[in-house]
Amino acid sequence: MYRSSNGSVTPEKRLGQNCIVQPLLTDLYQITMAYAYWKSGKTQEHAVFDLFFRKNPFNGEFTIFAGLEECVKFVDKFSYSKSDIDYIRQVLPSNVEEEFYGYLGNLTAKGVSLYAMQEGSVVFPRIPMLRVEGPLIVVQLLETTLLNLVNYASLITTNASRFRMAANKLNLFEFGLRRAQGPDGALSASKYSYIGGFDGTSNVLAGKLFNIPVKGTHAHSYVTSFNSLDELTTKNLAPSKGGKPVDFVDLAVSWRKKIVSIFNVMLSEVNNGEFAAFISFAIAFPNSYLALVDTYDVKKSGLINFSAVALALGDLGYEPVGIRLDSGDLAYLSLVAREVFTQISKDFKRPSFAKLMIMASNDINEETILSLNEQGHEIDSFGIGTHLVTCQKQPALGGVYKMVEINGQARIKLSHDVDKVTIPGKKDAYRLYGDNNLALIDLLQISSEDPPEVGKKVLCRHPFQESKRAFVTPSKVENLLQLYWKDGKICQPLPNMQEIKERVVNSLKILRPDIRRALNPTPYKVAVSDNLYHYLHNLWLENAPIGELS
Numbered sequence: 001m002y003r004s005s006n007g008s009v010t011p012e013k014r015l016g017q018n019c020i021v022q023p024l025l026t027d028l029y030q031i032t033m034a035y036a037y038w039k040s041g042k043t044q045e046h047a048v049f050d051l052f053f054r055k056n057p058f059n060g061e062f063t064i065f066a067g068l069e070e071c072v073k074f075v076d077k078f079s080y081s082k083s084d085i086d087y088i089r090q091v092l093p094s095n096v097e098e099e100f101y102g103y104l105g106n107l108t109a110k111g112v113s114l115y116a117m118q119e120g121s122v123v124f125p126r127i128p129m130l131r132v133e134g135p136l137i138v139v140q141l142l143e144t145t146l147l148n149l150v151n152y153a154s155l156i157t158t159n160a161s162r163f164r165m166a167a168n169k170l171n172l173f174e175f176g177l178r179r180a181q182g183p184d185g186a187l188s189a190s191k192y193s194y195i196g197g198f199d200g201t202s203n204v205l206a207g208k209l210f211n212i213p214v215k216g217t218h219a220h221s222y223v224t225s226f227n228s229l230d231e232l233t234t235k236n237l238a239p240s241k242g243g244k245p246v247d248f249v250d251l252a253v254s255w256r257k258k259i260v261s262i263f264n265v266m267l268s269e270v271n272n273g274e275f276a277a278f279i280s281f282a283i284a285f286p287n288s289y290l291a292l293v294d295t296y297d298v299k300k301s302g303l304i305n306f307s308a309v310a311l312a313l314g315d316l317g318y319e320p321v322g323i324r325l326d327s328g329d330l331a332y333l334s335l336v337a338r339e340v341f342t343q344i345s346k347d348f349k350r351p352s353f354a355k356l357m358i359m360a361s362n363d364i365n366e367e368t369i370l371s372l373n374e375q376g377h378e379i380d381s382f383g384i385g386t387h388l389v390t391c392q393k394q395p396a397l398g399g400v401y402k403m404v405e406i407n408g409q410a411r412i413k414l415s416h417d418v419d420k421v422t423i424p425g426k427k428d429a430y431r432l433y434g435d436n437n438l439a440l441i442d443l444l445q446i447s448s449e450d451p452p453e454v455g456k457k458v459l460c461r462h463p464f465q466e467s468k469r470a471f472v473t474p475s476k477v478e479n480l481l482q483l484y485w486k487d488g489k490i491c492q493p494l495p496n497m498q499e500i501k502e503r504v505v506n507s508l509k510i511l512r513p514d515i516r517r518a519l520n521p522t523p524y525k526v527a528v529s530d531n532l533y534h535y536l537h538n539l540w541l542e543n544a545p546i547g548e549l550s
C-alpha cells in the first residue's frame with residue numbers, strides 16, 4: 001500500500017507515497033464539476049482556495065499540522081491514467097463529450113502553486129494550512145484528496161502530541177493496529193503518532209515502511225496457553241557469557257520458593273501455567289524478558305512468577321526488562337510492583353531490579369494519564385491503542401477547502417453561523433512573537449499588503465467582533481505560508497519524519513503553557529489586519545442585501 005522510502009516494496013513512480021493516494025481518491029462531484037467547468041469554458045480561470053479548520057480538536061486550543069509531504073507528492077504526480085479515464089467514462093453520463101476525456105487525460109497540476117505551513121507546526125482556526133492557486137479545474141479536483149491527507153494526519157498528530165504532553169518524559173508506544181480505521185488508517189495512525197511524539201509502534205509494517213522503532217510484549221493468550229511446568233519441553237538456558245546450559249526451570253522454581261514469603265502468599269495460590277509461560281518466554285528472549293502479569297492475579301501470582309524468573313535470569317547474567325499491567329487500578333498496581341521490586345533488589349542485592357520497567361495498557365486516554373499523574377504511580381511506559389488511533393474524543397478534524405478568490409475577485413461564503421463565514425481574498429499569514437520567543441497572535445492580511453515588521457506597531461483585529469482589537473509590536477515576524485510547489489516543481493526540500501517530529505516539539509514551545517494545557521486552555525488569538533477587516537465586512541454586506549420583513 002505504501003512504498004518504503006527506499007522504494008524496496010515495489011518500484012513505482014510515486015516513491016515513498018501511499019499508492020492509494022491518486023486522483024480517483026476523490027468525491028465524484030469533483031469530476032462532475034470538472035466537466036461542467038470545461039463545458040462552460042471556465043477551466044483556466046485563476047482560483048485561490050484556502051484549506052483551514054474552524055475549531056481546534058479535543059477541547060484544545062492548538063492543532064499540529066501534518067500531511068504536507070503527502071499533499072506535495074500528490075500534486076506532483078497528479079495525472080489520470082488510461083484506466084482512470086476509462087473508469088470515469090463509465091461513471092459519467094453518456095452525454096459527456098469524448099473530447100473532455102482527452103482533456104482530462106492530459107491534465108496535470110503544473111499550473112498550480114501550493115503554499116503551506118511547515119509540517120509539524122502549531123496551527124490555529126481560520127489560518128490556512130494550505131493555500132492552493134491555479135486553474136480552477138485542477139484546484140477544484142484537488143479538494144477532497146488534500147482534505148483527506150491533511151485532516152486525519154493533523155488530528156492524530158495533535159492527539160499524539162497531547163498524550164506526549166500528559167506523559168511528559170515517559171515512553172509511549174502505539175498499540176492501535178487492531179482498533180484502527182482499517183489497514184490504511186492504521187498505517188497513518190502509526191506514522192503520525194510517531195511524528196506527534198510516540199516512541200514506537202507495535203505495527204510491524206509501519207516500522208518497515210516508515211523506519212519507526214517497533215516494540216511489543218506478549219498477549220494473555222501466551223500465558224493461558226500453558227497449564228503446568230510439565231508442558232515445558234525446553235528447560236535449559238546457557239549463561240549470557242556462554243558456558244554450560246543450566247536447568248532454568250529448576251533455578252526459577254527454587255527462586256519462587258525463596259521469595260513467596262515476601263508476598264505473604266501460599267505457593268498453592270500462585271498459578272503454575274503462568275509460571276511456565278514466563279519461564280518459556282524468558283528462555284526464548286533472555287535479553288529482553290518482559291512479562292504480562294495480570295492474567296490471573298497481579299499480587300498473588302503475576303509479580304511472584306515474574307520475579308522468580310527474573311531472578312533466575314539474573315543468576316545467568318541476563319538483565320530482565322520488566323512487566324506490563326493491562327487491567328485493574330494501574331496506579332495502585334504499579335506502586336505495588338515497584339515496592340516488590342525495590343524489596344527484592346535490597347534483599348537479594350540486585351540493584352537493577354528496583355528500576356525494572358513497568359508498562360501500563362488498557363483503554364488509556366489522555367485523561368487517564370493526567371489522573372494517574374495526580375494519584376502518583378510508578379509506570380515508566382504506556383501502550384496505547386483505541387483512544388489514540390480512533391481519536392475517540394474527537395474522531396475528525398473539520399478541515400475545509402474554500403474558494404476565496406476567482407480571477408482576482410474575492411469570494412465569500414456566507415452563513416447564518418458567523419463561525420462559518422469564510423475570510424475572502426488571497427491572504428498571507430504571519431505569526432507575531434513577543435519577547436521570550438512566545439507567539440502572541442497569528443495575523444491574516446490581504447496578500448498585497450506589506451508584511452508586518454519587527455518593532456513596528458500593527459493593528460490586529462478580531463475578524464468578526466468590532467470591539468476586539470489590539471496593537472502588537474512584534475519582536476519577531478514569521479511568514480507562515482511557504483511556497484512548496486510551483487511550475488511543476490517541488491520548490492523546497494521536504495523534511496524527513498525525524499525533522500517533522502522535532503518540529504512538533506519545538507513548535508509547541510512557542511505557545512504559552514496556558515494555551516497548551518489540557519483543561520480549559522486559553523484560546524490563542526487569530527486576527528485580521530485592519531484592511532482585511534474592512535474588505536471582509538464590505539464584501540459581506542455586498543453579498544447580503546437588506547431584506548424586507550413582512
Ligand SMILES: Nc1ncnc2c1ncn2[C@@H]1O[C@H](COP(=O)(O)OP(=O)(O)OP(=O)(O)O)[C@@H](O)[C@H]1O
Nearest residue numbers: 326327328329330331332362363364368371372375
Ligand atoms: N488509577 C487509575 N486511575 C484512573 N483510571 C484508571 C486507573 N487504573 C485504570 N484506569 C482505567 O480504568 C479503566 C478500567 O477498565 P475496566 O473497567 O475494563 O477494568 P479492567 O481492570 O480492565 O477489568 P478487566 O479485568 O475486566 O479487564 C481503563 O480505562 C483504565 O485505563
Ligand SMILES: O=P(O)(O)OC[C@H]1O[C@H](OP(=O)(O)OP(=O)(O)O)[C@H](O)[C@@H]1O
Nearest residue numbers: 175326361362363364383384385386387
Ligand atoms: O486498550 P488499548 O488502548 O486499545 O490498547 C491495546 C490493547 O490491546 C490489547 O488487548 P485487547 O484490548 O485486544 O484485549 P483485552 O482488552 O482483553 O486485553 C492490549 O492488551 C491492550 O489492552
Ligand SMILES: O=C(O)c1cccnc1
Nearest residue numbers: 175202215216217218383
Ligand atoms: O505488544 C504488546 O504488548 C501489544 C501490542 C498490541 C496490542 N496490545 C499489546
Ligand SMILES: [Mg+2]
Nearest residue numbers: 326361362363
Ligand atoms: Mg483492551
